[in-house]
Amino acid sequence: MESGRRSFLKIAGLSALGLGVRPVIEVLASGEAAKPTVMKGENILTAKRWALVVDTRKIESEEDLEPMIEICDKIHNVPKFENKRHEIKWIWMEEFKHAFPTQEHEFLDERVEHLPFLTLCNHCEKPACVRVCPTKATFKRQDGIVLMDFHRCIGCRFCMAACPYGSRSFNFRDPRPFIKEINSKFPTRMKGVVEKCNFCAERLAVGKIPACVEVSNGALIFGDLDDSESEIRETLRTNYTIRRKPALGAGPSIFYIV
Amino acid sequence: MPNNKKMYDKGKVIAGLCIFVVMITFPFWYNLGKAAPAPEPKLIGKAAEAGQQCVESKEYMKAEHMQILNDWRETVVRDAKRIYVNSSGKKFEMSLSNTCLDCHTEKAEFCDKCHNYASVSPYCWDCHVDPKEEM
Amino acid sequence: MLEKALTGSKRYYGWIAALLAVIGVGFACYLWQLSFGLGITGMSRDVSWGFYIAQFTFLVGVAASAVMVVLPYYLHNYKAFGRITILGEFLAVASVTMCILFIFVDLGQPMRVFNVLLHPTPNSVLFWDMIVLNVYLLLNIVIAWKVLEAERNNVAPPGWLKPFIYISIPWAVSIHTVTAYLYCGLPGRGFWLTAILAPRFLSSAFAAGPALLILLCMIVRKFTRFDPGKEQIQSIAKIVAYAICVNVFFFLCEVFVVFYSRIPEHMDHLTYLFVGLHGHGVLVPWMWASMILMVVSIILLVNPVTRKNETVLIVACIAVFVGTWIDKGLGMISGGFVPNPLHHVNEYVPTVPEVLIALGIWAIGFLVLTVLYKIGVTIKEEIAGLT
Numbered sequence: 001m002e003s004g005r006r007s008f009l010k011i012a013g014l015s016a017l018g019l020g021v022r023p024v025i026e027v028l029a030s031g032e033a034a035k036p037t038v039m040k041g042e043n044i045l046t047a048k049r050w051a052l053v054v055d056t057r058k059i060e061s062e063e064d065l066e067p068m069i070e071i072c073d074k075i076h077n078v079p080k081f082e083n084k085r086h087e088i089k090w091i092w093m094e095e096f097k098h099a100f101p102t103q104e105h106e107f108l109d110e111r112v113e114h115l116p117f118l119t120l121c122n123h124c125e126k127p128a129c130v131r132v133c134p135t136k137a138t139f140k141r142q143d144g145i146v147l148m149d150f151h152r153c154i155g156c157r158f159c160m161a162a163c164p165y166g167s168r169s170f171n172f173r174d175p176r177p178f179i180k181e182i183n184s185k186f187p188t189r190m191k192g193v194v195e196k197c198n199f200c201a202e203r204l205a206v207g208k209i210p211a212c213v214e215v216s217n218g219a220l221i222f223g224d225l226d227d228s229e230s231e232i233r234e235t236l237r238t239n240y241t242i243r244r245k246p247a248l249g250a251g252p253s254i255f256y257i258v
Numbered sequence: 259m260p261n262n263k264k265m266y267d268k269g270k271v272i273a274g275l276c277i278f279v280v281m282i283t284f285p286f287w288y289n290l291g292k293a294a295p296a297p298e299p300k301l302i303g304k305a306a307e308a309g310q311q312c313v314e315s316k317e318y319m320k321a322e323h324m325q326i327l328n329d330w331r332e333t334v335v336r337d338a339k340r341i342y343v344n345s346s347g348k349k350f351e352m353s354l355s356n357t358c359l360d361c362h363t364e365k366a367e368f369c370d371k372c373h374n375y376a377s378v379s380p381y382c383w384d385c386h387v388d389p390k391e392e393m
Numbered sequence: 394m395l396e397k398a399l400t401g402s403k404r405y406y407g408w409i410a411a412l413l414a415v416i417g418v419g420f421a422c423y424l425w426q427l428s429f430g431l432g433i434t435g436m437s438r439d440v441s442w443g444f445y446i447a448q449f450t451f452l453v454g455v456a457a458s459a460v461m462v463v464l465p466y467y468l469h470n471y472k473a474f475g476r477i478t479i480l481g482e483f484l485a486v487a488s489v490t491m492c493i494l495f496i497f498v499d500l501g502q503p504m505r506v507f508n509v510l511l512h513p514t515p516n517s518v519l520f521w522d523m524i525v526l527n528v529y530l531l532l533n534i535v536i537a538w539k540v541l542e543a544e545r546n547n548v549a550p551p552g553w554l555k556p557f558i559y560i561s562i563p564w565a566v567s568i569h570t571v572t573a574y575l576y577c578g579l580p581g582r583g584f585w586l587t588a589i590l591a592p593r594f595l596s597s598a599f600a601a602g603p604a605l606l607i608l609l610c611m612i613v614r615k616f617t618r619f620d621p622g623k624e625q626i627q628s629i630a631k632i633v634a635y636a637i638c639v640n641v642f643f644f645l646c647e648v649f650v651v652f653y654s655r656i657p658e659h660m661d662h663l664t665y666l667f668v669g670l671h672g673h674g675v676l677v678p679w680m681w682a683s684m685i686l687m688v689v690s691i692i693l694l695v696n697p698v699t700r701k702n703e704t705v706l707i708v709a710c711i712a713v714f715v716g717t718w719i720d721k722g723l724g725m726i727s728g729g730f731v732p733n734p735l736h737h738v739n740e741y742v743p744t745v746p747e748v749l750i751a752l753g754i755w756a757i758g759f760l761v762l763t764v765l766y767k768i769g770v771t772i773k774e775e776i777a778g779l780t
Contacts, residue, residue, distance in 0.1 A: 035345060036314070036342065036343060036344050036345050037342075037343045038333045038337075038339040038341065038342055038343070038352070039339055039341045039343060040338060040339050040340065040341065041340055041341055041351075044338070083432075084437070084438075084739070085432075085435070085436070085437035085438065085739075086432055086437070086438075087437075087438050088438075089438070094735060097736070098735040098736055098737060099735065101657075101658075101734075101735060101736040102657075102658070119735075128579065128580050128581070131516055131517070132516075132517050132518065132519070132578075132579070133514065133517055134508075134509050134514050134517040134519040134520050134523075135505075135508040135509055135511075135512045135514060136512050136514050137508070139336065141338060143338075147335070147336075149335045149336060150335075150385060151331055151335065152505070152508055152512065153501070153502065153505075154500050154501070154502045154503075154505045154506055154508050154509065155431075155500050155501015155502045155503075155505075156496075156499070156500055156501075156519060157441045157442060157499075157501070158517070158519055158575075160438075160441040161441060161442060161576075161579055161582065161729075161730075162579045162580070162581075163581065163734070164579075164580050164581020164582075164734050165581070165734060165735075166438075166439070166733055166734045166735045169438050170431070170438065170441055170501065171430065171501065172430050172431050172432035172434075172436070172437075173429055173430040173431075173432035174384075174430065182387055183387075184355055184387040184388075184389040185355065185356060186387075187355070187385040187386045187387065188385050188387065189385055190381065190384035190385050191429075191430035191431075191432075191501065192430055192431065192500070192501025192502040193501060193502060194501075201338065205338060205340050245581065245734075248580040248581060249580070250580060
C-alpha cells in the first residue's frame with residue numbers, strides 16, 4: 001500500500017513536471033523569474049470520503065423534495081426534455097420499489113410505500129462506471145466524489161451500462177435549447193457526452209455544501225465519513241440506515257434512514 | 259518489357275496529370291492576392307484598461323492561451339485546483355466564463371475574429387457560456 | 394493483385410453500384426446523426442446501447458468464426474480446407490471492418506475517439522476490445538494476402554507467416570471472449586452477469602459464421618468458375634451442426650439456472666424477451682422465431698440425409714444465420730437493458746435512420762467482402778487454368 005502510494009506520487013510528480021515544464025521554459029525564456037503554479041481555493045471543503053444521509057422521516061411528500069431537485073437543475077443547467085428517451089437526471093424521485101427493487105415486498109408499510117425517495121449518483125466506493133470508462137473521463141477524486149470530465153468523454157456509454165443505479169444520463173442532442181434559464185457561472189453540456197450528479201464539486205471548491213443539502217431543511221445530512229466527529233457519522237451511529245443494492249458491493253455513499 | 263521508353267495513352271495521362279495539378283492547386287491561385295489581413299483582437303473595457311497584462315504577458319498569451327486553457331481545464335476538473343498563481347504571484351480563478359470573459363467581455367471581437375480567420379473552431383462554447391449572450 | 398477487383402462483368406459492377414447506393418443512404422443518415430446527435434436513434438436513458446452495438450456483437454462472432462476453417466487446416470492438416478481458408482479470412486476482414494464501424498457510429502463524440510489511445514485505460518474492457526479487434530483485422534489481412542500471393546506464384550507461403558497463423562487461432566477466440574466480457578462483468582445487469590456468456594457468444598459465432606460461409610461458397614460456385622468443393626461445404630456444415638447444438642444447449646443451461654434459482658434480477662430479462670414483462674414485449678415474436686429457427690436448423694443439420702441435400706442445407710444455413718442474428722443482433726443487447734436497474738420497463742425499437750445507418754455499414758462490409766472475394770476467386774480461377 002505504502003509503496004503503491006509512493007510510486008503513485010512519483011508518477012504524479014513526474015507528470016506534473018511534464019505538464020509544467022513547457023510554460024516554465026517559456027516564462028524563463030521571456031525573462032521572468034517566478035513560475036506559475038496552481039492551488040486549491042482557500043475556502044475549499046475537503047474530506048476523505050464525502051457522503052450523504054437522506055432522512056426520509058423528514059419528508060412527507062413530493063413537495064418536500066421538489067426544491068432540492070429544482071435548485072440542482074437550475075444551478076447545473078440540467079435541461080428539461082419532453083421526450084422521455086432524451087431525459088437528463090441528476091437528482092430525482094423514485095418510489096421505494098424502484099429505488100430499492102430488491103427490498104420491496106407486498107406488506108410494506110403505507111408511509112414507505114407511497115413516499116418519494118430521492119435518488120442520485122451514489123458516489124460509490126468501488127464505482128463500476130470508473131472501472132469501465134476507456135478514457136478515464138469518469139474518475140474518482142481523492143475526496144471520494146465520482147466525477148465526469150466532459151472534455152474527455154467520447155460518449156461510448158459504457159458507464160451507463162455499468163451503473164447499477166441508473167444514475168447516468170446521455171446527451172442525445174444539444175441540451176441548450178431545453179434549459180429554461182442558463183446559469184452562466186456553470187457550463188452546460190454538449191451533445192454526445194454522459195453526465196450525472198457531481199456532488200456540487202464546484203460549490204465545495206468555494207466552501208459551500210451541496211445545493212440540495214442547503215435547501216433540504218435538515219432532511220439531507222452531508223459530511224465526511226472519515227471524520228468520526230462529523231454530524232454524518234453521528235447520524236449513522238444513532239440511526240439504522242440502508243443503502244441501495246448493497247449486495248453488489250459497490251459501496252454507495254448515499255445512506256437512507258427509513 | 260520490349261520497349262520501356264514507350265508510354266501508353268500518353269495524351270490521356272498528361273492531360274489527366276494537368277487537370278490533377280490544376281485542381282489540387284485551385285485554392286492557392288483562386289485566392290491569389292485576396293488574402294485578408296490578419297485581424298488584431300480588440301481589447302475593450304476591463305481588458306483595455308489592463309493593457310499589456312493578462313494572467314500572463316500579452317505575448318505569452320498570444321502564443322500559449324490554448325495550452326493554458328487546456329492545462330486549466332485538466333487541473334480544475336481533475337485535480338480540484340481552481341486557482342492560478344501567475345509568474346508575478348497574482349491569483350486568478352481558472353474559469354473561462356467567469357475569469358477570461360469577465361475582462362474580455364466581447365467574445366465576438368476577442369475570440370471569434372481570430373479563430374474565424376485562422377479557421378479553427380474550438381468547441382469551448384458548446385458548453386461554456388458567454389454571459390453576454392445569455393443576458 | 395488489387396487490379397483483379399477492377400475488371401468484372403456487368404453483374405459485378407451492378408452489385409457494387411447497388412452496395413454503393415445503400416452506403417450512400419447510410420452515410421447521409423450518419424451525417425444527420427452527426428449534426429443532431431444520437432437522439433435520432435431509438436436509444437434512451439434506459440436502453441443506452443441498441444442496434445449498433447448489437448450488430449457489432451453479432452459480427453464479432455462472424456469474424457471469429459474464420460478460425461473454424463483455419464484451425465482444421467493448419468492444426469489438423471485437414472487438406473480439404475486449404476482451398477477455402479482465405480474465404481474464411483476475407484470474411485473475417487469484412488466482419489471486423491463492420492465491427493469497428495459499428496462502434497464508431499455509436500460514439501457520441503466520434504472526433505474524440507483517439508482519447509482511447511491518448512489516455513489508455515487497461516481496466517476498461519473496451520480498451521482491450523479495441524486492441525484485439527484491430528490486431529485480428531491486421532492478422533487476417535496479412536495472412537490471407539500472403540497466402541493468396543504465394544498460391545498465385547505457385548510457391549509456399551513465407552516461413553515467417555506460420556507464427557502469425559498460429560497466433561490468429563487463439564486470437565479469434567479472444568475477440569469474442571473480450572466482447573462478451575464487455576457485458577458479463579457489469580454488476581447491475583442480471584441478464585449478462587453469467588459466466589456462460591462468452592461460451593454462448595462463441596458457440597453462436599461458430600454456428601452463424603460458418604453458416605454464412607457455406608452460403609457464400611454456394612454463391613461463389615454459382616457465379617464464378619471456382620468451386621469451393623462439395624466435401625468442404627459438407628465439413629463446414631458439420632461444424633455448423635455441432636455449434637448450433639452447443640449454442641442451444643448453453644442457452645438452456647442459462648434458462649435452467651435463471652428459472653430454477655428464480656432470482657428476479659436474472660429472471661426478468663428472459664421473461665421480458667420470451668413472454669413480455671408488465672405488458673411490454675415487442676421482442677417476444679422475434680425471440681420465439683429465433684428459437685424455432687435454431688431448432689429447425691438442428692433437425693436439418695444433424696440428420697445426414699437432409700444435411701447432404703444442398704438445397705436443404707441452404708435453408709438450414711439461412712435458418713441458423715437468421716436465428717442467431719435475432720438472438721444476438723436484436724435480443725442480446727436491448728434484452729439486458731429491459732427492465733432497467735430500477736426495474737422500470739422502457740422498451741427499445743430502432744428508428745428508420747438508425748436502421749439505414751446499420752444497413753449502410755452492412756453494405757460497406759459486403760463491399761469489402763465482394764472486392765476481396767473477387768480478387769481471391771479470380772486468382773483461384775487463374776491457378777486452375779480456368780481463364
